[in-house]
Amino acid sequence: MLAPIVSIQQVSKRFSSQKKQETVLEQISFDVHKGEIIVILGKSGCGKSTLLNLVGGFEQASSGSILLDGEEIKKPSKRCIMLMQNYALLPWRSVEKNVALALEGEKLTKDEMTERVVHYLGMVGLLDKRKALPHELSGGMQQRVAIARALAIQPEVILMDEPFAALDTFTRYYLQDELISIQQREQMTIMLVTHDIDEAIYLADRIFIMGANPGRIYKEISIKGAKPRNRADADFQHYRELIFNEFQFTSNKQQIEYNI
Structure with missing residues (x-):
């Protein structure tokens, strides 16, 4: 297998205030390969956007490293938009x-x-x-x-922070189809964060499920099947149930409530 275009290695992120230090992300590790759509799925406040900002170079990790095509990301660049x-x-x-x-x-x-x-x-x-x-x-x-x-x-990588969240359902579905069509023509690499399970299944090649307090990757799920996908078929519903159950598991484990 070719070397990953993005490699996230043991990344943690902490924010400090006068009174305490908060760990937002802890020990995040995964690779992204060229031409993939990777979706980070989790509830609001789990650190999804922080992770994307680290990959984009807008913030720096407290520990660990993030590599873009083998080079450590230290600042924003047009290689990663x-x-x-x-x-x-x-x-x-x-x-x-x-x-x-x-x-x-x-x-x-x-x-x-x-x-x-x-x-x-x-x-x-x-x-x-x-x-x-x-x-x-x-x-x-x-x-x-x-x-x-x-x-x-x-760019080599496009980062998307809930890009369709403010749109109505039909426009969102249309743009999801447009994104898949363009991505397949251009062989783009995309990292997208969302809290929408159906959007994640529809777009992703792989989904990384995040829990909060601190933000961690709990599960990686590979989504099989050609795109665009049929939201009504049995495979789609299988992945939906699988992911929903995973959120229930992480919720119970952390004793927090996921409003999904």
Whole structure:
């Protein structure tokens, strides 16, 4: 097997205040391989977003290490891009200029930049909206612009922090399908955090279940079967029951309540 593109090795994260030290993550270890969609699944407050911030270089681990293609991650870079649920679009810039923003500073000619922007807006189905301003778009369209902007950088890894949580169910399902289609064409590597069991099963190649206090990986589950998946079939329901039971197990073990 090829070397992992991301390797998380015995990572712990502690935050200190005047009165005490809180351990948010403890002894997290797993690898991510090129072209995988890895989902970190857990309730709010278990440290999912903190883990993603560590992989993105926005925070540093208290102990352990995180490697990107064999090199330790010490700061944010365009090799590993974070995509958040608030889209972070500049309201005064058009769709195409919001995507082009990610390419500023790159060694590209004006024509090369335009070609790349057009390519990725076409990929997310928004080429006809290239001149529109963000407020003229639906929430789903704004998220597609954010995806196009992330893709335009051509990163090695895309990190997603509950990217579809603010959207209605039908838009969320549509974008999940779009994400799978794009990921398969581009062979992207994605790490996504969510507290939605169905979303995790639908998107993931592997799911890592996290418990809290402190955040730990309790279970790794490989999801078999071709994508896109059928949410109504027996295999999907099998994984759903398996994961739900695992949450009950971790809940009882820690004597905490999981509202899922």
